[in-house]
Amino acid sequence: MPATAKICGLSTAPTLDAAIAGGASHIGLNFFAPSPRYVAPDQARALAERMPGHVRRVGVFVDPDDELLAATAGTLDAIQLHKTAPDRIAAIRARFGRETWAVVAVKTRADLDNAARVAGAADLILYDAKTPDGAKLPGGMGVRFDWSLLDGFRHPLRWALSGGLDAGNVGEAIRRTGAPLIDVSSGVETAPGVKDVDKIAAFLQRVASL
Numbered sequence: 001m002p003a004t005a006k007i008c009g010l011s012t013a014p015t016l017d018a019a020i021a022g023g024a025s026h027i028g029l030n031f032f033a034p035s036p037r038y039v040a041p042d043q044a045r046a047l048a049e050r051m052p053g054h055v056r057r058v059g060v061f062v063d064p065d066d067e068l069l070a071a072t073a074g075t076l077d078a079i080q081l082h083k084t085a086p087d088r089i090a091a092i093r094a095r096f097g098r099e100t101w102a103v104v105a106v107k108t109r110a111d112l113d114n115a116a117r118v119a120g121a122a123d124l125i126l127y128d129a130k131t132p133d134g135a136k137l138p139g140g141m142g143v144r145f146d147w148s149l150l151d152g153f154r155h156p157l158r159w160a161l162s163g164g165l166d167a168g169n170v171g172e173a174i175r176r177t178g179a180p181l182i183d184v185s186s187g188v189e190t191a192p193g194v195k196d197v198d199k200i201a202a203f204l205q206r207v208a209s210l
């Protein structure tokens with residue numbers, strides 16, 4: 001089964017259209033205010049209206065409160081949760097009725113123990129690289145982790161891979177890990193938060209060619 005791709009952190013119509021035209025299976029809308037990719041709920045709604053139904057809309061959140069989720073869930077097919085405790089992930093899934101993605105931040109093999117902790121709470125695990133201590137963002141910094149950590153790992157749920165991917169390394173990432181779904185943000189940008197239609201096209205072409 002070929003891998004599918006999520007283009008994350010889209011905030012403009014032309015880049016959203018490029019992701020759709022290139023065959024992205026998912027797009028990400030970022031609701032973490034400190035992020036350079038942040039979109040306000042109204043902006044996200046307008047972008048979502050441009051999208052065909054087969055492309056899934058994923059909201060990116062960092063330990064969100066119910067108020068933010070209530071303002072955005074109507075626009076979304078899935079909720080991606082960074083730095084959120086397992087019991088809170090389960091509560092969000094029950095309350096908002098959306099496919100729920102738990103992010104497991106990885107630097108060492110021990111970090112993979114968190115996959116079992118979120119397995120009963122979420123629908124999908126997104127393995128992402130841990131960003132440096134004190135970093136402003138828990139993702140979206142182009143950091144990758146050592147993919148060999150996933151060698152032989154028994155994934156307790158459906159899963160996806162992110163962290164430092166780009167058109168140049170995504171082939172190796174998929175070959176090495178067998179990821180069924182891959183997720184990119186800064187690897188298709190010219191500067192933090194500035195998506196590039198040509199980089200989006202190249203990334204999606206590379207994934208489709210595998």
Ligand SMILES: O=C(O)c1ccccc1N[C@@H]1O[C@H](COP(=O)(O)O)[C@@H](O)[C@H]1O
Nearest residue numbers: 008035139140141142162163164185186
């Ligand atoms: O992109 C952000 O600004 C961001 C902010 C807060 C949480 C997650 C964020 N991005 C996610 O990080 C991964 C990896 O990004 P990258 O490809 O390494 O730049 C991606 O899944 C985004 O959803």
